[in-house]
Amino acid sequence: MTERRTIEVGALARVEGEGALHLTIDGDRVSELRLEIYEPPRFFESFLCGRRAAELPDLVARICGICPVAYQMSAVHALEQIFGVRIDPTIRALRRLYYAGEWMESHLLHMMFLAAPDYLGLDDAIAIAKRHRPEVDRALRVRALGNRILALLGARSVNPVGVVIGGFARLPSRRELTELGDALRRARGDAEALLRWFGELPVPTRSQDVELVALRHPAEYPMNEGRIVSSRGLDVAPSEFDEAFQETQVAHSTALHCHIRGRGSYQVGPLARVLLNRGKLSAVASAAFETLAARFERPDPAASVFARGIEVLQAIDEALVAIDAVDLAEATTPSWEPRAGQAAWATEAPRGVLWMEIATDASGHVTKIRIVPPTSQNQARIEDDLRALVPGLLRGSDEEVRRTCEAAIRDYDPCISCATHFLTLHIERRGAPCGSA
Secondary structure, three states, rough: OOOOOOOOOOOOOOOEEOOEHHHHHHOOOEEEEEEEEOOOOOHHHHOOOEEEEEHHHHHHOOOOOEEEHHHHHHHHHHHHHHHHOOOOHHHHHHHHHHHHHHHHHHHHHHHHHHHHHHOOOOOOOHHHHHHHHHHHHHHHHHHHHHHHHHHHOOOOOOOOOOEEEEEOOOOOOOOHHHHHHHHHHHHHHHHHHHHHHHHOOOOOOOOOOOOOEEEEEOOOOOOOEEEEEEEEOEEEOHHHHHHHEEOOOOOOOOOOOEEOOEEEEEEEEEEEEHHOOOHOOOOHHHHHHHOOOHHOOOOHHHHHHEEEEEEEEHHHHHHHHHHHHHHHHHHOOOOOOOEEEEEEEEEEHHHHEEEEEEEEOOOOOEEEEEOOOHHHHHHHHHHHHHHHHHHHOOOOOOHHHHHHHHHHHOOOOOOOOOOEOEEEEEEEEEEOOOOOO
């Protein structure tokens, strides 16, 4: 018996951006799978050319409302390479504090409001709040601290404007930092309780044979600095990105796909960071890792939610270390002169490695900028993950296939364009497997 079923699903919530998933099933075989990103390009790389370098930190912050720090930090570090700017230890510490704030607000947004409904069989966070109000309140309190850090250093928590080449437009006072440190210490208990709660939820297991990629720093957990390494021996500087990775355009997506040359797709993000930098975790984050060690024996995209919870604890500890390292009396923002040059840099956005290459002319105007965000790097990996997942779902209903595929995509927390809807699912079944409904 041959049966063809087609499913058209409109916009689905809880992933940033809009796209579609097309599945063609021939009997018990998936003959075609396309993760289609159909949003039009926003041309940031084009309209940033010709702008003054000093404008870039504010402009790239508009690319993403969830990850503005990542875009600012990758840009400002590349510019400082070009202009020969050396930042002092206090500015370096404050940048780690700034990044910690972004990890906290982004991870908790994903964990509680985007992912948790999947594990609880609920439609949205409002339904979660009705049944699990204490956990939602904890997530909101800790996430608010992340936004507080962004506002402290960036003047506002969304599209912040406080970053300048060499430092910040305004430095916080010692009193502000002390009060923030006290609040962070109180928040640690909330973050630990949240991770324990997630550990009790029925998070599925979906181990994958995947190459993990993240930054690695010799002395600290990676945020702003490091070499790009992988679980299979890759080790390159950000300036060598094109020698190791290749971006390609596919016909079914306006987002580029990225592969490791000669090897295939790979995964960036919190799971990769935690597994490749386990030895750099703080004592509290390391203890949390040990309680969940069984979920990390093999790379498992579904375990990314636990990696995010571990990184929330890491971010709190990183923020406290940074606050203690700040010497406001010694902080300086160095002067700089424009020059022609080119540099590449990578930092760790909440969703993974964000690589940027910038070139300037002698007057300090941007002549070239290229940005490779983590979601585009994970794009091919998500398709490979779904190809491995779908064959085991073929006897399920179309609704079960849709929900399971959508949840699997959400494991990567893709940020397509900082919108609120993501997946349209189209399933075409040709020759359903014997015995299926």
